[in-house]
Amino acid sequence: MTTVVNDTRHAWYTRKWAQVFLHAVAWITLFSLPYLLRPSPDLRRGPDSDEQLWHIHFIVNAIFLTLFFYLNAGILIPKLFYRKKYLQFTGVLLLLFASHVYFRYLFVQAFITHKQFELKPTILFTFFTVLFMLACSTAWTMIRDKMNADKLASAKENENLKTELSLLRSQVSPHFMFNVLNNMVALARKHSDQLEPSLIKLSSLMRYMLYEADEDKVALEKETDYLQSYIDLQQQRFGAKVQVNVLMQLPEESYEIEPMLLIPFVENAFKHGTGLIPDARIDIELRAKQGLLQFSVMNKYNPEYNEIKDKTSGIGLTNVKRRLNLLYKDTHKLLINKENGWFVMSLQLKLH
Template identity: 35%
Template sequence: MIAGLRGGITIGGLAAAIKLMKHYYEKQQLASQLEKQNMLAELQTLKSQLHPHFLFNTLNNIYSHAQETAPIAADMLLGLSGLLRYMLYTGNAPLVPLADEIKMIQAYINLEKKRYGEELELSIQLPGNTENLMIAPLIMLPFVENCFKHGTSSVLENPWINLNIALKDQEMQLKLVNGKADKMHAQEGGIGIENVRRRLTLIYPEKHKLTIMEEDELYIVNLEIKLAARPEPQ
């Protein structure tokens, strides 16, 4: 009876030892995986910092060389550099001040204006007090970009764009109208617009309304978003 008891204890001890060893091995494997993931994340962070650094250094060098020989191109490079900084560094935030987003859109329009000179007719109405509202970054830009890409660039004479952004309490209303060449179909299904549709659905469920219409000589975009208020400083 005692021998049987000792045998049972020995077997139980072996089973417990095997279980502990297995647990220790799994814990070591998990620690190794976490360490590897941390190293990869750190490497990715370093790469993400290096690539923009290289990009902006290159743009600055080109800008310096172009100032005397091609001042308009140099000015456009400077504008492009500012847009890229915003997209790379600010565009990753979940929300940004509406004022910053509007400034970025104005900078993009100014950059495009240099391509057209006096040929482009622009009508822009913007709200005054935007400091206390937040918006998802780069949510409006694809619509403005679409105007230039599929609208004004195809109009041979008198290209024009009308942009109106208005506020009613925390609701933002954007209306964007631009001319297009006759018989040219809208590029509504492009990647940029579909991406924005998806982002609006995810970020502003039940808090937005988007309609895109095409007429004979017009593209019309209407976007309404219930924006978030800027949090009070602690």
């Protein structure tokens, strides 16, 4: 079934292994910068205890920032921020910030005894570091959640589209069968010799509806055979009362079309172009060439005859218009108008 939606499920960067790889590259790059930008130690001075302590402090600080990143992304934003618990969200952030400052104080007091702990520079440095990590974590989380929401919306749209098309198709079959069975009743009342071949043709139509119409696409040739069978049944019913002119030209190439897409137009012509209409006539023309289908149905109508509409009146055309908009939104052109006592329908459709 044709669906026009943006789907990122197959994008490589949405896969789990790609996510892990990209995160690993980002963390390695980020935590390598201090080593790359830091001046090289003087090897002639030998091992320096402060140098070793700096490495330890940097590693512990990197672990804290990494945990903070995923804690914010996995718990704080979904559980607090998205639920508008802004006070609790701010409180947890302040607690984490204060804990990190306190850790740096304990580290200096325990291992760097020859230096005095400076509170103000520590607070400023920690604040901007945590703020940077908070911004990165929040941005990544919102982008990730937006992509997931778009993917879910796309999946729901696809399911809704499938459900709606199934419903529209289910409306076609009963409406069509109602008309055909009326034809059979008319032939039975006339004790017509055409009843048996008509029933055989009806059986062929039902086989098409049951086994072919459930497919997403069918061969154009099968759809036109189905259309011709329906026209034959109607001609048997009306006989000489209605002049029916049919011209169908199919290309040598193989094309596919949505099943039971054309029949509502023909049904409509026989339903509203017969009865109390002098010299009733229906013209049906189908041409397919170079991937373009041109289909037209014309029937005479009596503007002075106000037809009493039943509950099924209008189902066919409304149905097919909706299906065309769903499946061939930008690749079809449908014109319906009344002129000089004729009801004219013209459909132009790109085939695939």
